[in-house]
Amino acid sequence: MRINCLSCGHMVDLEDDYDDYEGEVKCFVCSTTLEVRTEEGRIKNVRLAKKIPLVPVEQVIEVPFVP
Numbered sequence: 001m002r003i004n005c006l007s008c009g010h011m012v013d014l015e016d017d018y019d020d021y022e023g024e025v026k027c028f029v030c031s032t033t034l035e036v037r038t039e040e041g042r043i044k045n046v047r048l049a050k051k052i053p054l055v056p057v058e059q060v061i062e063v064p065f066v067p
Helices: none
Strands: 001-005 010-013 021-026 034-037 042-048
Touching: none
Parallel strands: none
Antiparallel strands: 001 010, 021 034, 034 042
């Protein structure tokens, strides 16, 4: 099976181990993580994996240590 990376378009080859699979696949070209679902050797769903957004350091609030 082959899928196109939704970020860079690179063709990602999936081995037979992915015939019945639900989980993440990483594009080795752009490092984007894709969520993939396959059944009986057929691709059912491919989407970008949800990432937790990074918070800029300026927005981090320091909490004083109280023993």
